[in-house]
Amino acid sequence: MKKVVRGFYAVAHSVKLCKPHVICAYPITPQTEIVENLAEMYANGELKNCEYITAESEFGAASILVGASAAGARVFSATCSQGLILMSEVLFNAAGMRLPIVIVNTNRALSAPLSIWNDHQDSMVLRDAGIMQLFVENNQEAHDAVPQAYKIAEDKRVLLPFMVCMDGFKLTHAYEPVDLLEEEVVDAFLPPYQPQIYLTTKKPVAMGCYALPAYYMEFRVAMQQAMERAKSVMEKIYKEWAEVSGRDWGGHIVVEYPDAKIFVVAMGSLVGLLRKVVNDLRKEGIDVGLIKIRTFRPFPVENLRKALSNAEKIVVFDRSVSFGYEGPLSIELKSALYKYSSADFYSYIVGLGGRDMPKDFLAGIIRDVANGKEKPGVAFKGYKEFEEVIP
Numbered sequence: 001m002k003k004v005v006r007g008f009y010a011v012a013h014s015v016k017l018c019k020p021h022v023i024c025a026y027p028i029t030p031q032t033e034i035v036e037n038l039a040e041m042y043a044n045g046e047l048k049n050c051e052y053i054t055a056e057s058e059f060g061a062a063s064i065l066v067g068a069s070a071a072g073a074r075v076f077s078a079t080c081s082q083g084l085i086l087m088s089e090v091l092f093n094a095a096g097m098r099l100p101i102v103i104v105n106t107n108r109a110l111s112a113p114l115s116i117w118n119d120h121q122d123s124m125v126l127r128d129a130g131i132m133q134l135f136v137e138n139n140q141e142a143h144d145a146v147p148q149a150y151k152i153a154e155d156k157r158v159l160l161p162f163m164v165c166m167d168g169f170k171l172t173h174a175y176e177p178v179d180l181l182e183e184e185v186v187d188a189f190l191p192p193y194q195p196q197i198y199l200t201t202k203k204p205v206a207m208g209c210y211a212l213p214a215y216y217m218e219f220r221v222a223m224q225q226a227m228e229r230a231k232s233v234m235e236k237i238y239k240e241w242a243e244v245s246g247r248d249w250g251g252h253i254v255v256e257y258p259d260a261k262i263f264v265v266a267m268g269s270l271v272g273l274l275r276k277v278v279n280d281l282r283k284e285g286i287d288v289g290l291i292k293i294r295t296f297r298p299f300p301v302e303n304l305r306k307a308l309s310n311a312e313k314i315v316v317f318d319r320s321v322s323f324g325y326e327g328p329l330s331i332e333l334k335s336a337l338y339k340y341s342s343a344d345f346y347s348y349i350v351g352l353g354g355r356d357m358p359k360d361f362l363a364g365i366i367r368d369v370a371n372g373k374e375k376p377g378v379a380f381k382g383y384k385e386f387e388e389v390i391p
Contacts, residue, residue, distance in 0.1 A: 002179045007139040007172040010180070011078070011104050012037035014146040016047055017186040021073035021193075024053040024064040028083040029116050030168035031106040035078055058083040062090035069099040070207050072198030074150065077101070080168055081108035084122045088129070094161050095130030096219060097208045098226070100153035101161040102146065106168040107268065109353040117354020118168040120268065121320040123296075124328045130223045131161045132230060133297040135267040139176045141249055142166045147181070147190045148241050156196050157229045167269040169354070181245070189244045227298045234295060252300030253293050253307060257282070260289030261312040262370055265333060267293045270317060270357065277363045286370045293329070301336040311343040315369055317362075319351045326378040344376040355382055
C-alpha cells in the first residue's frame with residue numbers, strides 16, 4: 001500500500017507491525033513525532049499486548065527499556081542528539097548485557113552551540129558502545145530497516161542493540177511516497193520474540209553484575225565476537241528481506257560504477273544527492289563511482305577492500321568530526337584499507353549542524369579532485385573563513 005507520508009509515520013507504522021511489548025521514550029526534536037504517532041496508535045488500540053510508557057528523561061527511557069528487555073520483552077525507543085548522549089550510560093550497559101534493544105536515532109548535531117539540525121556526530125559518539133548501526137538513505141529504507149533490525153538483534157548469534165540512523169529533518173520531516181508494509185509480510189519475516197535468556201523466577205539468572213578482572217575481559221571478547229558474527233547474519237537477513245518485500249537495499253555497502261578510478265564514499269541521505277552529482281560528472285567524462293555505506297557497525301572491512309582495490313582516488317564526505325584527528329568515517333576507511341590500497345585519500349568534513357550542501361558545491365569538490373586541484377588530506381568544506389578571538 002503506497003502512501004505519501006512523512007518519515008515519522010513511516011517508522012512508526014513499521015514499529016507497530018513488529019509488535020513490540022514495551023515502547024518508552026522522551027520527546028526530542030526531530031524525533032518527537034515518531035513516538036507521538038506510536039502513542040496515538042497505542043491510544044487507538046492498534047498496538048496489541050504493548051505498554052507505552054512516557055519517561056521523565058532519555059536516561060529513564062533507556063533504563064526502562066533495559067529492564068523490560070531483560071525480562072524478555074521486545075522493546076523500542078527513538079531519540080537523537082543530547083537525548084542519545086543522555087541514554088549513553090544505559091546503552092553501554094544494554095550492549096554488555098546482550099539485550100536486543102532497537103532504537104531509531106534521528107541524527108542531529110550536538111551542543112554546544114545548540115543546534116537542532118542534522119549531522120552524524122551523535123551516532124559517532126556511540127560507535128564503540130557495542131551497538132550495531134545502520135544508516136538509511138530515504139524513508140522507504142528507514143521503514144524497511146525496522147523489521148530487519150529486530151531480526152538481526154534478536155538472532156542468538158548476535159544479541160546486541162541495533163540503532164537505525166536516519167537523518168533528522170532531511171528524512172523525518174520529509175513527505176515521500178512509501179510502500180507501507182502489510183502485517184502479513186512482517187509476520188512472515190519476523191517471528192514472535194523468543195528471548196534466549198531472561199529474568200524469571202523459574203530459572204534465575206544474573207545480568208550486568210560486578211565482574212572481577214578474572215572475568216571482565218571475556219565479556220568484552222564475547223561482544224566483539226558477536227559483532228563479527230553479525231556481519232554474516234546481516235547479509236543473510238538483508239537478502240531475505242529483499243525476497244520477502246521485493247525491495248533490495250543491498251548488503252553492507254552499495255557500489256555504483258564499480259570499475260571507476262575515483263570513488264565518492266558517504267552515508268545517509270547525502271548519498272541520494274551524491275548519486276545525482278556522480279551521474280552528472282560522468283556525463284562530463286569524469287570516471288567517478290559511488291559507494292554508499294549502509295552498515296557502519298560492524299564496519300564492512302572486507303566489502304570495502306574488495307570494492308576499492310583498484311581505486312586511484314577516494315573522496316570521503318564525513319558529517320561528523322573526531323576532534324583532534326578527522327572524520328570518523330575517514331578514519332575507519334583508512335584503517336580498513338591499510339596495505340590494501342595505494343589510492344590517494346581525500347577526507348572532507350561537510351554539512352555540520354545542517355549546513356547546506358548544494359549539488360554544485362559537492363560537484364566542484366569532486367571535479368577539483370579529478371583535475372588535480374585538490375591535495376590529498378583532511379579539510380573542512382563549506383564554512384566561512386573567520387578569525388578566532390580568544391580574550
